[in-house]
Amino acid sequence: MATVLKSENIKKKFFQPTEFEVLKGLDFEVMEGEFFSITGKSGCGKSTLLYILSTMDTDYEGTLHIKGEQLTGKKQNVLSAFRNEHLGFVFQFHFLLPEFTALKNVMLPALKLGRYSEEEIEHRAIEKLRMVGMDEFALKHANKLSGGQQQRVAIARALVNDPAIIMGDEPTGNLDKANSMMVFDIFKQLAKENNQTIITVTHDLDFANGSDRIMEMEDGKILEIAPPKEASPYL
Amino acid sequence: MNWKLAFNIAVTHLLTKKKQSIVAMLGVTFGISMFIIMISFMTGVNEFTEDMAMDNTPHIHIYKPLEIKDEKIIEANRSIGEDDWYVVTHQKPKNELSKIKNGLTLMQRLERMPEVKGVAPQLSTQVFYNNGPVKIPGNIYGIDVQRQAELFSLDKKMDVGDLNDLLKGSDVIIMGKGLAKTMGVHVGDRVNATTPEGGNINLKVVGIFSFGIASMDQTQSYAKLATVQKMMLKDPSYVTDLNVKMKDVNKAKALAQSLANQDGDLKFEDWEAANQSLLAGTQIRNIMTFVVCFTLLVVAGFGIYNIMNMNIINKMKDIAILKATGFQGSDVTGIFMLQSVMIGIAGAFLGLFIGFFFSFLLSRTPFPAGEFFRIDTFPVNFNPVHYIIGIFFGFLTTLFAGWFPSRKAAKVDPVAIIRG
Numbered sequence: 294m295a296t297v298l299k300s301e302n303i304k305k306k307f308f309q310p311t312e313f314e315v316l317k318g319l320d321f322e323v324m325e326g327e328f329f330s331i332t333g334k335s336g337c338g339k340s341t342l343l344y345i346l347s348t349m350d351t352d353y354e355g356t357l358h359i360k361g362e363q364l365t366g367k368k369q370n371v372l373s374a375f376r377n378e379h380l381g382f383v384f385q386f387h388f389l390l391p392e393f394t395a396l397k398n399v400m401l402p403a404l405k406l407g408r409y410s411e412e413e414i415e416h417r418a419i420e421k422l423r424m425v426g427m428d429e430f431a432l433k434h435a436n437k438l439s440g441g442q443q444q445r446v447a448i449a450r451a452l453v454n455d456p457a458i459i460m461g462d463e464p465t466g467n468l469d470k471a472n473s474m475m476v477f478d479i480f481k482q483l484a485k486e487n488n489q490t491i492i493t494v495t496h497d498l499d500f501a502n503g504s505d506r507i508m509e510m511e512d513g514k515i516l517e518i519a520p521p522k523e524a525s526p527y528l
Numbered sequence: 529m530n531w532k533l534a535f536n537i538a539v540t541h542l543l544t545k546k547k548q549s550i551v552a553m554l555g556v557t558f559g560i561s562m563f564i565i566m567i568s569f570m571t572g573v574n575e576f577t578e579d580m581a582m583d584n585t586p587h588i589h590i591y592k593p594l595e596i597k598d599e600k601i602i603e604a605n606r607s608i609g610e611d612d613w614y615v616v617t618h619q620k621p622k623n624e625l626s627k628i629k630n631g632l633t634l635m636q637r638l639e640r641m642p643e644v645k646g647v648a649p650q651l652s653t654q655v656f657y658n659n660g661p662v663k664i665p666g667n668i669y670g671i672d673v674q675r676q677a678e679l680f681s682l683d684k685k686m687d688v689g690d691l692n693d694l695l696k697g698s699d700v701i702i703m704g705k706g707l708a709k710t711m712g713v714h715v716g717d718r719v720n721a722t723t724p725e726g727g728n729i730n731l732k733v734v735g736i737f738s739f740g741i742a743s744m745d746q747t748q749s750y751a752k753l754a755t756v757q758k759m760m761l762k763d764p765s766y767v768t769d770l771n772v773k774m775k776d777v778n779k780a781k782a783l784a785q786s787l788a789n790q791d792g793d794l795k796f797e798d799w800e801a802a803n804q805s806l807l808a809g810t811q812i813r814n815i816m817t818f819v820v821c822f823t824l825l826v827v828a829g830f831g832i833y834n835i836m837n838m839n840i841i842n843k844m845k846d847i848a849i850l851k852a853t854g855f856q857g858s859d860v861t862g863i864f865m866l867q868s869v870m871i872g873i874a875g876a877f878l879g880l881f882i883g884f885f886f887s888f889l890l891s892r893t894p895f896p897a898g899e900f901f902r903i904d905t906f907p908v909n910f911n912p913v914h915y916i917i918g919i920f921f922g923f924l925t926t927l928f929a930g931w932f933p934s935r936k937a938a939k940v941d942p943v944a945i946i947r948g
Binding site (some may be wrong): 382389404 | 530533536537540543544781838846848849851852853854855856857858859942944946948
């Protein structure tokens, strides 16, 4: 299996309120088609790490490679284009654009990429919505959907450009058991069938135990990277 | 940058916040409509006063000035040696005729010039109108009726009677409205006039005119050239003034200058020199109009700026999502700039329409101008250029007002928003 993401000695400092090193030099690799979970207590820096991996946070030391390309030091516009094409995000809070329909929300990143015609994008977006079981709500406005429904639409949005990596920041943090299980199943399927890489930060141990490998963090350092030791009820 | 997508998003944003969009738009609408109303009215007034003055103002007024020559008479005598000295106290002007030498030839020469529209000869004399025992001072102008009508539209200033009636008799005049009123004269009555040289003549009033300028309407009368020449006991080539109208007003000054260089004996006065106070008034009004309109547009611009700023603060989360999913700073700027510009264009067009509507109403509103003014509604100028300026400025202010908030939106750090 090929390496899709490589982190070399990534360090980050916060200067507010006082100088504080959140990440103290992280080295790890994530493989293609891998379901990779990052866990740890609050404040251990796991979310901070995810935003560095997502290329949105550029203020760090060390280097980041995704798909063999060095992204550290690249310009914002280049990174935006890269995110658009190769990365998908699912956040803890659903973060859909409330003025738009579910379908339009899913279509927007694809329209931005402009790889396909508008009809084709619509077709693909409906396909992604069907995959998360939301196709019948396609024309509903985002703010009319329930939390779980919104999260599924957000996943469809993350998938629309067929990204190499899908990143989730506590994607089930705000969901009940049934919805969490559904999100988990979708991620699992993506990794297994589409060979897409999943990287999630999570508190949910059951969720993490269902993944291929778990990276446990403490105080800005990697404690251990290993396959789960307990069986997950999600599987 | 994908303009179609940006436009799509911008329109959706505007339509979901209809009330806010309309309020922002009305700011521009108000600014532009006030601009149109103000400028239409102000330029209307300017044009009216200018027309009123310019209609009977020649572009170049040629006359023979009565002035004391610097050259002392005694100086002409070359036999005086350099060491001699002389004193002349209280030198008087020569008894010169105020006649323009070869006036009619000069007139024909001027009329052949391509930039000259026409020349009207004039002969003026002071008179006393005898109204019973009271003598009222005034002027009688001898004119070439046809030229005066053509160049100074005197025929359009007639209140009673017809200008051409002047041609039908010999001792006939038309009289200013104010003067006729003071004398209690009506068309068909006869008046006596006395010239400074002592001549007395009995004249028949065949018409009443009014310029709308009290000082003229209360002192002036017009007659044929021949009538006034007869009154003054002068020959038929005797004219004292030549009034030139140019095809292009702005060339008057240059022509007056070059004519003055050719002929030092005559005075060539261009209209700008003669109407400086009027021009200053026009200029001040123009400046005021533009200052007020500019202020209105700036206020409208601040309105848009505020609303766009609020809009962007409300949309922080959306901006963060767009950027997280791969939209660039320039895309975000584009989305918000488009919103601002759409508000601006829609507001400006509505403003033009409302501005036109109200200036139209104003142009139909009766204006109690008193008996001297020749208008009965407010003077309003419908100049398409003002409407183009309105659109242009509406567009420009929204562009500026939208630019700063949009730049701010482009700089939103998605991480800070998404992490909360």
